[in-house]
Amino acid sequence: MDQTKNRQIVLASRPKGMPSKENFRFVEGPVPTPGQGEFLVRTAYVSVDPYMRGRMNDAKSYVPPFPLEKVIVGGVIGRVVASRHPDFQEGDIVTGRLGWQDYSISNGEGVHKVSPAAAPVTTALGILGMPGLTAYFGLLEIGQPKPGETVVVSGAAGAVGTVVGQIAKLKGCRVVGIAGSEEKIAYLTNELGFDAAINYKSDNLRQVVKDACPDGVDVYFDNVGGTITDVVMTQLNYQARIVICGQIALYNLEKPDVGPRILSQLLINSAMMKGFIVSDFKDKTREGLAQLTTWLQEGKLRYRENIVEGFENIPEAFLGLFRGENIGKQLVKIADL
Amino acid sequence: MDQTKNRQIVLASRPKGMPSKENFRFVEGPVPTPGQGEFLVRTAYVSVDPYMRGRMNDAKSYVPPFPLEKVIVGGVIGRVVASRHPDFQEGDIVTGRLGWQDYSISNGEGVHKVSPAAAPVTTALGILGMPGLTAYFGLLEIGQPKPGETVVVSGAAGAVGTVVGQIAKLKGCRVVGIAGSEEKIAYLTNELGFDAAINYKSDNLRQVVKDACPDGVDVYFDNVGGTITDVVMTQLNYQARIVICGQIALYNLEKPDVGPRILSQLLINSAMMKGFIVSDFKDKTREGLAQLTTWLQEGKLRYRENIVEGFENIPEAFLGLFRGENIGKQLVKIADL
Secondary structure (H helix, E strand, C coil), X not given: CCCCEEEEEEECCCCCCCCCHHHEXXXXXXXXXXXXXXXXXXXXXXXXXXXXXHHCCCCCCCCCCCCCCCECCCEEEEEEEEXXXXXXXXXXXXXXXXXXXXXXXXXXXXXXXXXXXXXCHHHHHCCCCHHHHHHHHHHHHHHCCCCCCEEEEECCCECCHHHHHHHHHHCCCEEEEEXXXXXXXXXXXXXXXXXXXXXXXXXXXXXXXXXXXXXXXXEEEXXXXXXXHHHHHHHEEEEEEXXXXXXXXXXXXXXCCEEECCHHHHHHXXXXXXXXXXXXXXXXXXXXXXXXXXXXXXXXXXXXXXXXXXXXXHHHHHHHHCCCCCCEEEEEECCCC | CCCCEEEEEEECCCCCCCCCHHHEEEEEEECCCCCCCCEEEEEEEEECCCCHHHHHCCCCCCCCCCCCCCECCCEEEEEEEEECCCCCCCCCEEEEECCCECEEEECCCCCEECCCCCCCHHHHHCCCCHHHHHHXXXXXXXXXXXXXXXXXXXXXXXXXXXXXXXXXXXXXXXXEEEECCHHHHHHHHHHCCCCXXXXXXXXXXXXXXXXXXXXXXXXXXXXXXXXXXXHHHHHEEEEEEEEEXXXXXXXXXCCCCEEECCHHHHHXXXXXXXXXXXXXXXXXXXXXXXXXXXXXXXXXXXXCEEEEECHHHHHHHHHHHCCCCCCEEEEEECCCC
16 A cells, blocks of 8 residues: 555544445545654554444534544554654554544554553454443443343444453353344354343344343343333343443434333332443553453453454445444454554 | 221222322221230321322332222321330330321331421421431432532422432532422422422423523432423433432323433433332431431421321322422321321
8 A cells, every 4th residue: 555645534424314435535645744742653453333423423422523524533553653752662553542544643642552462452442442341341330240140231242242241241140132133143142151142123022031031130231222222121120230331223313212211110120220431430441451351361251353454444344333234343454563 | 086997098999090089999997906016006197109109000110009909008107006016105106107097007017106306296207207218318329419519309399309409408519499380489499498490381491401500410309200301311411310219290191101212311421310219228217317307406407298187188188299289298187196
């Protein structure tokens, strides 16, 4: 590829409903030069994540909207190729929210070095990155699963859900995953050790969930929302905890959705529901990462990555998240590391 | 009145939607005689409470359904008139869930003595009883208000809401009450010191709530549910806490209601929502009661009681709760203490 140009993807327009390729525009500029206290990163892997859909809207969310005509900002892994920063040297492998572009300038804020000795570097965008930490803190800090309890996770085959279910198993829980294909169901039960997995496209989902959770639901880790969550909410136990991590079923709706009111379910079960974003737990990032790394090295956690090649395929990989195409972490490789 | 007969009110039928007098039946029986380890209570005051509506249904709730043709069980204050129990003497004033009847037999379980020296005895059914403790634990244990935060309470003029708002003021919060009449609004702001009070029948309720909460909502104590709650949910701050105490707007609906999905609001604000029942905190009852009694004796808490006279008026007093008729605690006096 041409190392004198910087390919970038900017937000061309805000989607109404399901986003499409037309919401993105490919542009090219010169490779930037780091100033004093800065360094230049050559991007190798780009992460596409469901939460980014919220930033495409011009509305209050837990992260501010992407500005129009600016580079889409998201997690990447890359290598430092020039540095005028004391803590980052040429050759360092780093991760951070640097964006959908070949080259990024950073002052080091929010950028961390990745050690290839600990685990394959791509895990820094998955099980040892934002999705893994999201699973770890959401489940353990909010869900607080106890041995013998039933933990249900929606979006179970995704980058977060796969980690949630495995940690819940490590904590001695009965784990039930909800996902959208037979391939995902098989992966969860055969490869990740989930006790049961449910295809949400099943007829009579309520009965299927009930059958999979004969002792009710103690913890529900929700990545999805909508009708799947409506069903799970009918099966809560006393003092159940519902962790709201994502609502992917709702992100692309053109109007706010209506559904059954759920406050009565919380009331009659003394149940707790909490939304969160991984940065709520930023003071504990080191602890979480150390534990996840240990479990991974001990072989107690497994993961899968779905890596598409080619800068031009980034938007399509992102859009695929909303069609439920990926198992595990979706990445795009745009250059060798 | 005839002291040889025991008037009782039994559940005659389960209501569909709004209950009516026809769901209750007046019966009479002989005055029971306490056996060994039991005592006889002559009821003086009967409490009517919104939560009792849930027990009229034949559905799972946080308390089991009232059986048909059995005495309606609810909180009362009465005097021990005969005792074969070592801990209760004739003449003791007691409170407990003994039911809508002149005379009750108890073995002491769930029955407590009331000291007329501490406060007027009727407070044992209100600010120093279940409603007061509900307010105390819900607000402080779940809501965890901090000085300077904005606390909104719906059903603000009721037995629970009036205490919630006053405790929040004691904790240094800005307190906004939501209620359904101008008389209630005036009571909250003029007599109880709420910073603002909103009539939920206002046009453009969302704007009215927004104006009353210029810094957003940190704690929402919900007694009501439905569209009022929908509006408050649009004004949450980061890490807001929503305490689900009651959903009186929904209790009399014939079908489960639908409304805007609120999980996205919890997600983008890292907000927490929890249902509860006062018995979740039964280990702390003594502490809560001691604090409420102290505040009351210091003049830091005020209360109002609405006392209707006459056994025959119990059902109507209960039904009035759902018409929003009462300010403060609704009681029925059926005999002198």
